[in-house]
Amino acid sequence: xxxxxxxxxxxxVNRTLLRLTHEVLEKHHGTEDLVIIGIRNRGDSLARRMxxxxxxxxxxxVPLGVLDITLYRDDFQRFSETAVVQETIxxxxxxxxxxxxxxxxxxxxxxxxxxxxxxxxxxxxAIIQLAVFVDRGHRELPIKADYVGKNIPTADNEQVKVHVxxxxxxxxxxxxxx
Amino acid sequence: xxxxxxxAEISNCILLKGGRLxxxxxxxxxxxxxxxxxxxxxxxxxxxxxxxxxRVVDCKGKIIAPGFIDMHVHLREPGEEHKETIESxxxxxxxxxxxxVAPMPNTSPVIDHYNHVTFINKRSEGLLVDVYPxxxxxxxxxGEELAEMxxxxxxxxxxxxxxxxxxxxxxxxxxAIEYGNMLDVAIINHCEDMSITGEGVMNESxxxxxxxxxxxxxxxxxxxxxRDILLAExxxxxxxxxxxxxxxxxxxxxxxxxxxxKVTAETCPHYLTMTDKAVKTFNTNTKMKxxxxxxxxxxxxxxxxxxxxxxxxxxxxxxxxxxxxxNDYHSAAFGVIGLETAVxxxxxxxVHGGHLKLEAMIQCFAVxxxxxxxxxxxxxxxxxxxxxxxxxxxxxxxVKGADFASLSFNTPFEGWELKGAPAGxxxxxxxxxxD
Amino acid sequence: MQLxxxxxxxxxxxxxxxxxxxxxxxxxxxxxxxxxxxxxxxxKGKTVVNLFYENSTRTRISFELAEKRLSADTVNFxxxxxxxxxxxxxxxxxxxxxxxxxxxxxxxHGVPGSSHYLANCVDASVINAGDGPHEHxxxxxxxxxxxxxxxxxxxxxxxxxxxxxTHSRVSRSNVYGLxxxxxxVGVCGPATLIPYDMQxxxxxxxxxxxxxxxxxxxxxVLRIQLERQKGALFPTLREYRNLFGITEARLAKxxxxxxxxxxxxxxxxxxxDSEVADGPQAVILDQVTNGVAVRMAILFLLxxxxxxxxxxxxx
Numbered sequence: 001x002x003x004x005x006x007x008x009x010x011x012x013v014n015r016t017l018l019r020l021t022h023e024v025l026e027k028h029h030g031t032e033d034l035v036i037i038g039i040r041n042r043g044d045s046l047a048r049r050m051x052x053x054x055x056x057x058x059x060x061x062v063p064l065g066v067l068d069i070t071l072y073r074d075d076f077q078r079f080s081e082t083a084v085v086q087e088t089i090x091x092x093x094x095x096x097x098x099x100x101x102x103x104x105x106x107x108x109x110x111x112x113x114x115x116x117x118x119x120x121x122x123x124x125x126a127i128i129q130l131a132v133f134v135d136r137g138h139r140e141l142p143i144k145a146d147y148v149g150k151n152i153p154t155a156d157n158e159q160v161k162v163h164v165x166x167x168x169x170x171x172x173x174x175x176x177x178x
Numbered sequence: 179x180x181x182x183x184x185x186a187e188i189s190n191c192i193l194l195k196g197g198r199l200x201x202x203x204x205x206x207x208x209x210x211x212x213x214x215x216x217x218x219x220x221x222x223x224x225x226x227x228x229x230x231x232x233r234v235v236d237c238k239g240k241i242i243a244p245g246f247i248d249m250h251v252h253l254r255e256p257g258e259e260h261k262e263t264i265e266s267x268x269x270x271x272x273x274x275x276x277x278x279v280a281p282m283p284n285t286s287p288v289i290d291h292y293n294h295v296t297f298i299n300k301r302s303e304g305l306l307v308d309v310y311p312x313x314x315x316x317x318x319x320x321g322e323e324l325a326e327m328x329x330x331x332x333x334x335x336x337x338x339x340x341x342x343x344x345x346x347x348x349x350x351x352x353x354a355i356e357y358g359n360m361l362d363v364a365i366i367n368h369c370e371d372m373s374i375t376g377e378g379v380m381n382e383s384x385x386x387x388x389x390x391x392x393x394x395x396x397x398x399x400x401x402x403x404x405r406d407i408l409l410a411e412x413x414x415x416x417x418x419x420x421x422x423x424x425x426x427x428x429x430x431x432x433x434x435x436x437x438x439x440k441v442t443a444e445t446c447p448h449y450l451t452m453t454d455k456a457v458k459t460f461n462t463n464t465k466m467k468x469x470x471x472x473x474x475x476x477x478x479x480x481x482x483x484x485x486x487x488x489x490x491x492x493x494x495x496x497x498x499x500x501x502x503x504x505n506d507y508h509s510a511a512f513g514v515i516g517l518e519t520a521v522x523x524x525x526x527x528x529v530h531g532g533h534l535k536l537e538a539m540i541q542c543f544a545v546x547x548x549x550x551x552x553x554x555x556x557x558x559x560x561x562x563x564x565x566x567x568x569x570x571x572x573x574x575x576x577v578k579g580a581d582f583a584s585l586s587f588n589t590p591f592e593g594w595e596l597k598g599a600p601a602g603x604x605x606x607x608x609x610x611x612x613d
Numbered sequence: 614m615q616l617x618x619x620x621x622x623x624x625x626x627x628x629x630x631x632x633x634x635x636x637x638x639x640x641x642x643x644x645x646x647x648x649x650x651x652x653x654x655x656x657k658g659k660t661v662v663n664l665f666y667e668n669s670t671r672t673r674i675s676f677e678l679a680e681k682r683l684s685a686d687t688v689n690f691x692x693x694x695x696x697x698x699x700x701x702x703x704x705x706x707x708x709x710x711x712x713x714x715x716x717x718x719x720x721x722h723g724v725p726g727s728s729h730y731l732a733n734c735v736d737a738s739v740i741n742a743g744d745g746p747h748e749h750x751x752x753x754x755x756x757x758x759x760x761x762x763x764x765x766x767x768x769x770x771x772x773x774x775x776x777x778x779t780h781s782r783v784s785r786s787n788v789y790g791l792x793x794x795x796x797x798v799g800v801c802g803p804a805t806l807i808p809y810d811m812q813x814x815x816x817x818x819x820x821x822x823x824x825x826x827x828x829x830x831x832x833x834v835l836r837i838q839l840e841r842q843k844g845a846l847f848p849t850l851r852e853y854r855n856l857f858g859i860t861e862a863r864l865a866k867x868x869x870x871x872x873x874x875x876x877x878x879x880x881x882x883x884x885x886d887s888e889v890a891d892g893p894q895a896v897i898l899d900q901v902t903n904g905v906a907v908r909m910a911i912l913f914l915l916x917x918x919x920x921x922x923x924x925x926x927x928x
Contacts, residue, residue, distance in 0.1 A: 460726030
């Protein structure tokens with residue numbers, strides 16, 4: 001595995017995330033009934049920052065949820081390095097809420113399917129929308145994001161890594177060749 | 179099961195060429211050829227094979243010793259012929275370097291009548307291996323009334339035992355050794371206080387603490403050994419202690435011998451080479467009675483064999499069908515086979531291991547058992563009957579139960595790599611060579 | 614970090630690392646049990662056979678619930694309803710069950726080593742739910758989880774098992790697991806119910822309950838069985854209570870923050886008084902809850918799951 005290119009630097013990451021946040025607010029005309037749930041391990045960091053942006057823009061507090069989808073994956077035995085059980089923290093009732101699900105990279109769609117299964121076990125939201133930072137294509141399930149930070153078409157042997165300060169000590173998007 | 183066949187060849191004339199003759203009874207230890215005609219040793223010295231019309235066996239590098247006897251085996255016939263028969267058991271003995279075996283009477287029916295002894299004699303006719311039946315001390319081995327030992331002796335029984343069970347009553351045991359002394363036969367007791375054994379399945383020790391099994395404490399054995407020694411001392415009659423496994427029993431026997439009490443004793447290769455730590459594998463071939471004991475016991479037994487406190491090494495060959503062993507540890511039967519591993523295990527671990535002299539090993543296997551049974555001596559001397567065990571001191575081999583002549587393969591030594599093996603036996607004008 | 618074991622037969626030889634993985638995962642599973650829908654699809658399509666040769670309603674229900682919470686298919690096989698009563702050997706029973714293609718066998722059996730035997734006979738993963746007085750690893754793990762939850766860490770804690778140590782299904786696994794995790798372990802009970810040379814396991818044997826109580830941070834009170842009177846192991850339950858029962862008065866002399874466990878079922882008024890069992894120091898019901906979480910964690914981890922808090926992508 002080697003890094004082929006840095007597609008976004010820290011500044012670009014910040015700009016894109018701010019734009020995504022604006023798009024969500026625009027679509028929902030504000031923050032009423034809005035909750036943001038990030039998927040571990042980087043979606044939750046992105047979600048936390050979006051909530052901070054909203055506070056700056058709108059002056060309101062949007063509840064944050066963190067979702068671990070390990071127990072919902074259909075492939076945890078095949079890719080067991082990903083099967084890590086961590087805590088899911090959703091300290092509020094999601095019923096009748098407008099849920100924005102946040103993840104770093106949209107790829108096959110299996111993570112999102114698992115996340116939807118997991119979410120539904122917590123209640124019945126009014127609507128679930130998907131915000132992803134990068135869409136790299138190659139879907140295996142009929143899943144589409146409502147908000148996309150950046151579309152990055154990739155080849156089979158390429159991978160997109162979104163790095164966030166909270167986990168990786170830097171903000172950037174990398175194209176990796178396997 | 180596709181077993182190969184084990185067959186002795188009959189030969190009027192056999193020349194064992196180039197071996198080292200070792201006989202602790204005469205102090206013989208020299209390289210010489212040995213010529214056997216019609217079952218008798220006719221010449222020891224240099225024999226030119228060109229002049230010999232018969233079987234010439236190259237014994238270069240091998241040891242030629244008086245024939246070994248296993249004085250404690252279970253051949254299962256009559257009653258459990260799917261585990262072993264007299265013939266298969268004798269083949270196992272022959273393949274293991276023995277020219278004689280003494281089967282215990284805990285068959286079905288129990289050998290407690292001269293007719294049963296006669297049956298065993300009949301079944302062992304024509305075999306290379308001598309079969310010396312042991313009769314029951316009490317009728318049905320129930321520990322209550324004495325069996326007709328006198329008549330069984332007439333029919334050929336060389337000793338008496340309720341082996342498999344102890345003679346629990348002290349008074350019955352006292353009468354047995356007195357009556358046995360009158361008949362001049364060996365009285366052998368399986369020393370085990372069943373009230374102490376209880377439902378135990380392994381030695382009571384740190385290993386039973388770890389595994390959670392019910393224990394059989396060493397006192398189960400040593401308490402009865404003490405009783406039998408006191409009975410022998412009081413009645414001034416000999417007694418033989420079967421399969422000694424504990425250091426306490428060794429201490430009692432050593433003390434008794436030092437006071438000239440007429441006690442003899444035996445132990446088995448597994449007690450000399452294994453400990454109860456092996457039970458932690460839950461391999462049911464570590465389950466036998468008495469159970470494998472601790473390292474301290476093992477060391478005491480090795481010392482006792484070396485210094486003559488323990489007279490004989492026996493296998494307590496106890497064949498069991500896989501159905502009786504391939505199960506959980508409680509359900510599995512007690513007992514292991516040993517005829518085809520005894521010589522190899524003792525040569526490797528004790529003789530090559532530096533704990534036992536070769537002469538002492540021959541004493542344990544060939545000399546002591548005959549003495550305990552009051553059988554004629556077997557010597558490597560011109561004019562004597564040729565009853566011989568040939569040992570290959572250097573052969574390296576791996577124990578594999580499936581290759582045995584025994585119908586069963588419940589060996590605790592499976593997979594052991596050994597140096598030293600039986601190379602062949604000669605008896606009754608017959609020859610068998612290990613390949 | 615994945616478990617280094619394929620079966621869970623006991624805690625003898627299991628590393629602190631593996632135990633920590635299991636307990637951390639169990640903590641996460643406990644959170645699942647607190648959700649509105651306490652069920653996840655993780656083990657959909659996996660089949661678990663609960664093979665119980667001895668009655669143990671609690672352990673069986675706990676396993677069954679753990680399996681169902683993970684969406685596994687479960688089959689129960691117990692001696693009262695099976696061919697075992699008809700004389701079938703363990704091996705034949707196992708071979709028959711395996712021929713039906715299963716992924717896990719959870720077995721309770723009265724004989725030490727029977728789960729090792731089972732693991733040698735089958736391809737499925739084996740979880741020992743008690744092999745006689747040998748090991749009962751899931752019980753020890755749930756005890757450890759409960760202690761860790763209450764006390765923060767196992768390291769340096771003084772944990773004392775009280776009662777019939779010899780025949781207990783729980784004692785050995787607890788000793789192995791606690792020692793591996795750095796706790797100090799003691800046992801206390803009638804001399805007739807302490808196995809031979811047990812101090813050689815690296816633990817303290819207390820002949821008197823007062824001495825044990827003076828040092829213990831945690832008491833694990835074991836069930837005393839009436840039938841042991843028969844083997845002349847102790848005279849009466851009355852005398853047992855007088856000498857070893859955990860009464861309110863005795864507990865008052867112990868550390869005030871002592872934690873009391875009992876694997877159940879309890880004989881109130883014999884090995885433990887109700888005032889203690891229902892008192893603030895007791896965590897007996899937490900043990901029951903944690904039992905399900907621990908068993909979920911073990912099933913998940915043996916199925917190939919991992920537990921770690923190092924960063925991993927869910928790409």
